[in-house]
Amino acid sequence: MNDRATLDRAEVRQLFSEYKGAAENDRPELRERLVTQYIGLVEFLARRFRNRGEPLEDLVQVGTIGLLKAIERFDLEREVEFSTYATPTIVGELKRHFRDKGWAVRVPRRLQELHLELTKVVGTLRQELGRSPTVAEIAKAAGTSEENVLEGLEIAQAYNFTSLDAPIDSEDAGSTSFADQLGSEDEQLANLEYRAALAPEMAKLPERERRILYLRFFKGMTQSEIADSLDISQMHVSRLLNRTLIRLREALEV
């Protein structure tokens, strides 16, 4: 019998029913059949985290942990498709995987160092030039190729974490609170006619990220201006902004 063949909804429920009622000895085999049935979903979700420097096989393993959790917790009484039910659990496991590892382990050392070096160089050039530098100017000041600079800038995007709790570097520790000013900002953000799903996601953003979003897109401040007002580097603002946009987009997909 081809276990990978797609079972229809009734057959899946039957399999779950058997699993839930099975004796301890029989459970592993039934669980294995359920995993086989849904491994395609795990692969599909794992693929979305591909551009973070980890091999797909590792991501699938992590996602499978989420699948196993979902299988355990799935309640047959609920009238929901298992794949719908399991998706947030699998994705949550993948996100937690990156959050727990942290930047230092996941990103190749060379790129970490490049990024930190660029941050310093960009900061110095901004002061000297009184404006944001060009790629050529950065390459010259850093003594590297323009390709490397472009790659270094892309790191901010490619290695973003969707969880905003984990500090990426020392700059993240101790963010200033803007509680007083958030009231009217929240109101203006709320006045947008965005889809209902976006509002709770916006509310979940940490203060600093919400503020950066607000300053960039409502006040039209440049990243440099935001960096100055928050006393962090422009590259850091860029990283936080990109991360926030990715997080909001991903939150709306699932």
Place this chain on the structure above:
Amino acid sequence: MSPARQSSPQSRRPEKKGTAVETISIKIPASPEYLQVVRLVAAGLASRLSFTIEDIEDLKIAVDELSAYITGPHGRSGTLAVGFKLHGDRIQITGTGEYTESYDVRTDLSDFSRMILETVADSAGLSSSDGTPGFTITKSKSS
């Protein structure tokens, strides 16, 4: 992104003074993990026009936002063709989805997306000619 001028007998780019328009095009699978390629090419080309890195960041956000919009969160079967035109101090990017299956073509942007795009680009929006999904972005150097 710097052409190896010394190795080729003639430059691929017409060396007319001032009015040269360079056209570059790429095709990628219409899938989220390939959007990074579009970002990198956009950044590389904008750097040729000496855009500042802040302008480049903005351009990448615009490209990302619209590419993701027309390919969708799970991608489409087919390719995304992206064309870049460099006009001295301005870059124009057009994207066209060449999908092998028919999908609902989204023609509306959310307020939130529109707000982002208005901030980061001179003009940016969806375009759809006879049902083919696409977008256009224009951005000039700030200084």
